[in-house]
Amino acid sequence: MDVHRTVGSKFSLPLTRRFMNARLDSHKGTEKFLSSTVLFSSLVFFASLPIHKGYSQTNLDSLVNNAIKVSLVHLAKSVDEVRDTTLFPTYGTKALKWQLAKSGDWTSGFYPGCLWYAYELSGDSRFERWAKEWTASLEQEKSDSATHDLGFKFMCSYGNSLRLDKNPVDDEHSRKVLLDAATTLAERFNSNVGCLSSNWDRYPVGDSYPVIIDIMMNLELLFWASHNGGSASSADYARTHALITARDFVRTDGGTYHIVRYDSSTGSVINKGTMQGAGDETTWSRGQAWGMYGMVVAYRYTHEPRFLTTAMRLADYFLNHLENNHVSNWDFQSDIKVPDISATAVVTSGLFEMIRYVENDSLRKYYRNQAEAMLTALCSPPYFTEGRNTNCLLDHATQYLPLNSNVNVPAIFADYYFLEALLRYRAFAGTQ
Secondary structure, eight states, rough: OOOOGGTTTTHHHHHHHHHHHHHHHHHHHHHHHHHHHHHHHHHHHHTTTTOOSSSOHHHHHHHHHHHHHHHHHHHHHHHHHHHHHTOEEEEOTTTTTTEEEEETSTHHHHHHHHHHHHHHHOOOHHHHHHHHHHHHGGGGGGGGGGGGOOHHIIIIIIIHHHHHHHHHHHHHHHHHHHHHHHHHHTTTTETTTTTTSOOOOSSSOOOEHHHHHHHHGHHHHHHHHHHSSSOHHHHHHHHHHHHHHHHHTTTSSSSSSEEEOOOOTTEEEEEOHHHHSSSSSSSSHHHHHHHHHHHHHEEEEEEEOHHHHHHHHHHHHHHHHHOOOOOOOSBBBSSSOBOOOOHHHHHHHHHHHHTTTOOHHHHHHHHHHHHHHHHHHHSSTTTTTTSSSSSSSSSOOOEEEEGGGGEEOOOOOHHHHHHHHHHHHHHHHTTO
């Protein structure tokens, strides 16, 4: 059945649930066993690793406060660098200057998101004004059915606008834009597969249905919509996609595939592999980060233990494969040593949310220590750009190494999740 014909139909939700019940009932009997097994494995894993003590709480507070101060200066200057509110920073050049793209680029929501976070951190009305201007330039993208990245574009921009802008008229407009974007995104769901499709596949197999782990980051738009006046089926699609991802993308060791290709008619797996990683059986670090963060979001909206269990498995794998400086290599199994600071920023931010849900005191302390160790690295040279002639915040992200595309340069999404991690650290540590 082609779900494009059933979105908005009163029959689409029951059909999806029927499909999922048939495919996932066999897992229900093992869910409690799996959760307890993974919890035990995590405890053994964390006990076998040293707790990083290369920083003190006072020192990290100082680093965070300095990073916020410097970041606000850089972001204010970036407005003059970008100038045109219809253009958006994507990646930095080797000279640490922003490359710009139109609103159709998948990264376009991150710059207004950075400006909203700057407003949240500073209370400076200039950042609110700038955030509104760049956010407004994205509205036309709400009907773009050719991309799976509407969650990135709209939750980072209009989602933060709705959260931080107290003008009732603006709030109502943001809410409508978000709901419209969610309706568009939901059209990508195929009930036979149980997932939203990727808008690209570099190595397609016939007419296969490609799904990439990045889409986990876009599910929040669907979850949010169902909780805020949108179709109830949106959350069902998001939950189903997350369940299938946990089942098909995660290896037994906790590493992940970047892409799984399905038969669109039967939902059967055709093959699994990568596009941006080093090899089909390696783990691309940013894909691991997308999966971990997305599972935390799925747990936030559903409170289903399986999502938290999966997030912890992915976090454990990521942490166990970090370099000694607490920064991730672009691919965990690659002999080519090039960092991807964006993957580290995503997991750092995700951990600061995840520890709120972890009930075991020892595990919660372990994850917090790991998050703070990574945040220390993010706030320090050579990754934090203080003292350098740039308006970017972080350096040494890697977009697509196999194509030699934007390797070891700034990336706007690294800056976005870095700012989010700073905000979450402050909220958790009570630092003002």
